[in-house]
Amino acid sequence: MYREMQRAVPGLDAMYRLVQALVTSHTGDAPHVLVVGAGSGREIEALDGCNVVGRITAIDPSARNLDTARDTAGALGASLDVRFVVGTTNDIPDGEAFDVVTSLLVMHHLRDDGTKFAYLKGLRDRLAPGGRLIHADVCFDEIDDFDRLVPMYLAHADIVGVSADAARLELNAIPQLPVISERRTRALFAEAGLTEPFEIFRSLWYRCWTSSRAPQ
Numbered sequence: 001m002y003r004e005m006q007r008a009v010p011g012l013d014a015m016y017r018l019v020q021a022l023v024t025s026h027t028g029d030a031p032h033v034l035v036v037g038a039g040s041g042r043e044i045e046a047l048d049g050c051n052v053v054g055r056i057t058a059i060d061p062s063a064r065n066l067d068t069a070r071d072t073a074g075a076l077g078a079s080l081d082v083r084f085v086v087g088t089t090n091d092i093p094d095g096e097a098f099d100v101v102t103s104l105l106v107m108h109h110l111r112d113d114g115t116k117f118a119y120l121k122g123l124r125d126r127l128a129p130g131g132r133l134i135h136a137d138v139c140f141d142e143i144d145d146f147d148r149l150v151p152m153y154l155a156h157a158d159i160v161g162v163s164a165d166a167a168r169l170e171l172n173a174i175p176q177l178p179v180i181s182e183r184r185t186r187a188l189f190a191e192a193g194l195t196e197p198f199e200i201f202r203s204l205w206y207r208c209w210t211s212s213r214a215p216q
């Protein structure tokens, strides 16, 4: 159902292909990748197409979701070296740093009461020098902006044959999320010691940026 909901968003699958392209184009041999909020395993699926990727560490505080990611990896065969960790960035052993950190569609679930900041700081602290963060979130300035996009979303869902029930699930869920504006996102990145996010993907209320550790 989660994937069906995602299919209703025009081009969202391309965001995962971009992750593959960014990892492939990352300088350095066999980059070590941290997948934060591995959930259903979509990033792992995307990384399966990279012939340059090194070890992958996939984390998620939900053991159930991580099991889904594990099943996804298992179905891909033995080509990827994936370590699964139930938890957050705090549960990764001290001193481990990653060439690429992905954070796709996780932070919009976290409250802006210091939790989003702590999350971003955790990502920043896990980036190796020269490492790249790929971060995607639901993002809009005001709920009116979301409302204006809804008819396009529903029409697109219909065109691609997504059921009305699946399409509605997304519409019911988004207004309940602690979504923040792009301006607030940029301020949190700066506070957490990350460089200005660079937008690489946008469709309806979904955005994806790259960033790295800001110089101290």
Ligand SMILES: C[S@@+](CC[C@H](N)C(=O)[O-])C[C@H]1O[C@@H](n2cnc3c(N)ncnc32)[C@H](O)[C@@H]1O
Residues within 6 Å of the ligand: 036, 037, 038, 039, 040, 041, 042, 043, 059, 060, 061, 062, 065, 087, 088, 089, 103, 104, 105, 106, 109, 119
């Ligand atoms: C909407 S899913 C996204 C899954 C996947 N990244 C994708 O793009 O399909 C969000 C995932 O983030 C996980 N999550 C929630 N809070 C988290 C945190 N603080 N750190 C890491 N993952 C978290 C949830 O358990 C869930 O599996």
